[in-house]
Amino acid sequence: PEKTAKRRAKHLNVHQAGKSDCGVKSNIKSIPGVMTIRGCAYAGSKGVVWGPIKDMVHISHGPVGCGQYSWGSRRNYYVGTTGIDSFVTLQFTSDFQEKDIVFGGDKKLVKVIDEIQELFPLNNGITIQSECPIGLIGDDIEAVSRAKSKEYDGKTIVPVRCEGFRGVSQSLGHHIANDAVRDWIFDKLEPEGKPKFEPTPYDVAIIGDYNIGGDAWSSRILLEEMGLRVIAQWSGDGSLAELEATPKAKLNILHCYRSMNYISRHMEEKFGIP
Numbered sequence: 001p002e003k004t005a006k007r008r009a010k011h012l013n014v015h016q017a018g019k020s021d022c023g024v025k026s027n028i029k030s031i032p033g034v035m036t037i038r039g040c041a042y043a044g045s046k047g048v049v050w051g052p053i054k055d056m057v058h059i060s061h062g063p064v065g066c067g068q069y070s071w072g073s074r075r076n077y078y079v080g081t082t083g084i085d086s087f088v089t090l091q092f093t094s095d096f097q098e099k100d101i102v103f104g105g106d107k108k109l110v111k112v113i114d115e116i117q118e119l120f121p122l123n124n125g126i127t128i129q130s131e132c133p134i135g136l137i138g139d140d141i142e143a144v145s146r147a148k149s150k151e152y153d154g155k156t157i158v159p160v161r162c163e164g165f166r167g168v169s170q171s172l173g174h175h176i177a178n179d180a181v182r183d184w185i186f187d188k189l190e191p192e193g194k195p196k197f198e199p200t201p202y203d204v205a206i207i208g209d210y211n212i213g214g215d216a217w218s219s220r221i222l223l224e225e226m227g228l229r230v231i232a233q234w235s236g237d238g239s240l241a242e243l244e245a246t247p248k249a250k251l252n253i254l255h256c257y258r259s260m261n262y263i264s265r266h267m268e269e270k271f272g273i274p
Contacts, residue, residue, distance in 0.1 A: 040164030042066055044173020045180075046129035048259055050160065052076035052210050052235045053243070054086040055124040057116050060093040061109060061141065062131025066164070067093035077214045078237040085122045092116065096133055105139050113148045113157070124240045125156035127180075135163035145184075156240060158184040171258060178262035185243050186270075197245065203231045205249040207264055208256030211236025219255070234260060247271045 010025035039047060042060075047070045050058050060067030071091040080086025094112050096105055113126060128141050141159040149157045160180045162173050204223060209216040216236045223230055231249055232242035246252075252264050252273050267273045 038168075039170030039173070041162045041167035041170065041173035041176060042129060042131055042164040043070060044167070044170030044175075044259070045160050045162035045177040046070055046173075047074065048170060048210065049174055049177035049235055050127050050129065050158075050180075052078070052088055053127075053238050053240065054078040054080050054088050055122075055239045055241075056127055056156075057087050057090075057092055057120060057123045057125075058127045058129055059109075059112060059116075060091065060131065061096075061105070061112075061128050062094065062133050063096045064093050066131045067091050074210065075213050076236050077211050077217070083120065087120065087123065096131075101133055101137060104137060105134065106141075106144055109139070109141065109144050110148065113144075117152060125158070127158040127160055129160050130163050132164045135161065135165065156185070156188075174259040175262050178260065178266075181243060181263055182266050185240075186247060186266075189244060189247070197231075197248075199248045199250075200229055201250060202228045203249050204228045204251045204253055205232040205234065205242075205246045206230055207234045207252045207254045208258075208260035209233060209236055210256075216255075223253070234263075247273070249273055 013022045013024050015022035046058055046060060046066075050056070051070070051074075060070070068091065072089045076088055078086055078088050082089055092112070094100075094105060094108050096108075100108055109128065116123065116126060128145060130139075130141055134141065141161075145157040145159040149155050158180050160177060162176045166172055166176070206216055206219055206223070209219060211217065211233065216233050220230045220233065232238065232246045234243070234246070247267060247270075249267075250273070252267060254260060254264055264273075
């Protein structure tokens with residue numbers, strides 16, 4: 001289209017001798033809803049922070065496109081049996097249709113959670129990664145999460161308000177995901193803390209490493225050969241139990257600052273973990 005062609009014309013130019021640059025227009029904000037190379041808030045939450053946690057099922061709540069587009073696109077390696085106790089490379093979506101936009105998707109979300117419990121009983125938790133329409137129509141995913149958690153004996157079900165339009169890059173999605181861990185994992189731990197394990201003075205957590213191509217495994221080997229004990233990886237090859245154990249760490253070792261500085265600062269302030 002003429003309008004798009006005019007805008008795209010700024011993305012390509014020929015470099016001329018003697019000029020400092022070729023005048024290409026770049027580093028501008030993405031337009032929500034338009035396919036770009038840059039991710040949105042949903043991508044930052046589901047694709048980066050939550051998605052690699054292997055023993056939880058992550059629902060792409062909304063139309064099928066977002067889940068399909070973010071499905072298995074990063075090599076977040078993990079140890080486990082896919083479909084039994086690990087779910088990273090599977091896609092779970094509520095597959096919104098036009099009628100769901102009109103009448104709301106809460107009932108559909110309830111059905112999806114029930115089906116997940118029936119088909120994948122060894123999952124240790126569920127997250128609801130909300131796509132743009134969920135925020136636009138005002139579905140109450142928090143209420144559904146609380147109700148289904150109570151129904152399934154206190155199961156961890158985390159609603160994540162990561163609608164893509166909330167941020168024009170995936171960075172806000174990281175922040176939203178970090179806050180969801182704080183509010184729905186840490187704040188719901190028992191006073192004495194879970195899980196039950198004996199802490200040592202050498203407990204550390206690897207924060208902001210997504211085990212892309214297995215890099216977190218390499219870091220873990222080096223740290224353990226130094227005599228440290230890695231009690232959690234966030235979130236490549238990570239688990240819900242490791243998230244819950246992290247407030248017991250003596251040190252958080254931060255790899256990707258951009259995606260995990262929020263929760264690390266929170267742990268420093270609340271739990272005294274440097």
